[in-house]
Amino acid sequence: MTADPAAGATVPTYRGTVGAGVLGRTLMHEHVFVRSPELDVDYPHPEWDQVSAVETAVRGLEDLYDLGIRTVVDLTVPGLGRDVALVARVAARVRVNLVAATGWYTDDVLPPFFRTHGPGRLVGGTDPLTDFFLRDVQHGIGTSGVRAGVVKVVTDAPGMTPDVTRILTAAATVHAETGVLISTHSNPALGTGLDQARFLLDRAVRADHLIIGHSGDSTDLDQLRRLLGMGVTLGFDRFGMAHTGEDQQRVDTLLTLLGEGYAGQLVVSHDAAYFSRVTPPSWRRSHTPHWTHDHLSRRILPLLLERGARQEDLDTMMIDNPARLLAPVAR
Numbered sequence: 001m002t003a004d005p006a007a008g009a010t011v012p013t014y015r016g017t018v019g020a021g022v023l024g025r026t027l028m029h030e031h032v033f034v035r036s037p038e039l040d041v042d043y044p045h046p047e048w049d050q051v052s053a054v055e056t057a058v059r060g061l062e063d064l065y066d067l068g069i070r071t072v073v074d075l076t077v078p079g080l081g082r083d084v085a086l087v088a089r090v091a092a093r094v095r096v097n098l099v100a101a102t103g104w105y106t107d108d109v110l111p112p113f114f115r116t117h118g119p120g121r122l123v124g125g126t127d128p129l130t131d132f133f134l135r136d137v138q139h140g141i142g143t144s145g146v147r148a149g150v151v152k153v154v155t156d157a158p159g160m161t162p163d164v165t166r167i168l169t170a171a172a173t174v175h176a177e178t179g180v181l182i183s184t185h186s187n188p189a190l191g192t193g194l195d196q197a198r199f200l201l202d203r204a205v206r207a208d209h210l211i212i213g214h215s216g217d218s219t220d221l222d223q224l225r226r227l228l229g230m231g232v233t234l235g236f237d238r239f240g241m242a243h244t245g246e247d248q249q250r251v252d253t254l255l256t257l258l259g260e261g262y263a264g265q266l267v268v269s270h271d272a273a274y275f276s277r278v279t280p281p282s283w284r285r286s287h288t289p290h291w292t293h294d295h296l297s298r299r300i301l302p303l304l305l306e307r308g309a310r311q312e313d314l315d316t317m318m319i320d321n322p323a324r325l326l327a328p329v330a331r
């Protein structure tokens with residue numbers, strides 16, 4: 001698998017398009033703010049204060065830049081309270097590149113709007129999911145002018161429900177049209193990453209533009225090797241998330257796969273957030289103190305090197321793979 005992105009390929013970020021080759025050290029699965037818009041209207045969370053949340057994110061991202069991180073992919077999509085206008089206020093004040101995402105976050109059903117809109121449905125028309133994803137990737141999200149650099153999809157315990165299937169189908173369609181990266185939330189304990197990979201590869205999604213996320217929560221090397229054999233990239237993207245796995249095991253599994261020569265198909269990240277209504281800051285401080293965007297830089301990367309990982313492999317995972325994945329498929 002070659003590491004260099006297509007010559008001249010560009011990646012959309014909050015500050016406009018950037019050459020894929022200059023993205024630098026990249027965290028491929030993070031969040032800035034995870035919110036719940038309908039709750040937030042009438043039942044605001046006591047720990048949410050927009051002004052201080054923006055300040056927290058700016059400070060955190062500036063700190064990341066000083067630690068050598070140059071690009072952060074924000075996989076917050078509708079269903080998780082995506083607010084590109086708000087993140088843009090953060091992006092304007094930090095040196096790291098932020099990349100926005102489209103897609104839909106649900107592991108089961110879509111909102112009622114989608115039940116009545118689309119081919120063969122009550123109101124009819126084209127599938128709004130495809131229209132929305134395409135618009136986000138090609139023209140920009142809302143009125144922000146910020147284009148999405150990745151499509152995020154989810155499967156978890158409910159499996160390939162009709163709505164989840166519909167979302168994955170729309171993602172495959174938009175990938176075919178634009179070459180955009182698809183990045184997933186999977187549940188490796190239930191093997192849903194294999195379902196995702198089979199479904200998407202069957203629909204002509206390019207294996208070298210597909211990340212099966214949260215794979216690093218698994219210690220099932222057979223399952224991970226089976227996915228790698230399909231050519232996809234695995235996300236070891238929850239370092240510090242103590243309630244879904246132990247970092248010690250993630251490190252052991254990652255070192256095993258690096259030792260087997262898979263550096264070109266692995267990316268690392270945290271799935272952290274500067275504020276999340278799902279697990280608010282006070283809960284994180286007491287239960288997952290290391291689940292922060294700087295955990296890899298401060299603790300895990302040094303630990304990997306100490307345990308024998310090669311710097312070259314770390315650079316492949318953090319610089320070359322993100323550049324290849326985020327550069328749209330050359331057509």
Ligand SMILES: [Zn+2]
Pocket residue numbers: 029030031075271
């Ligand atoms: Zn996430």
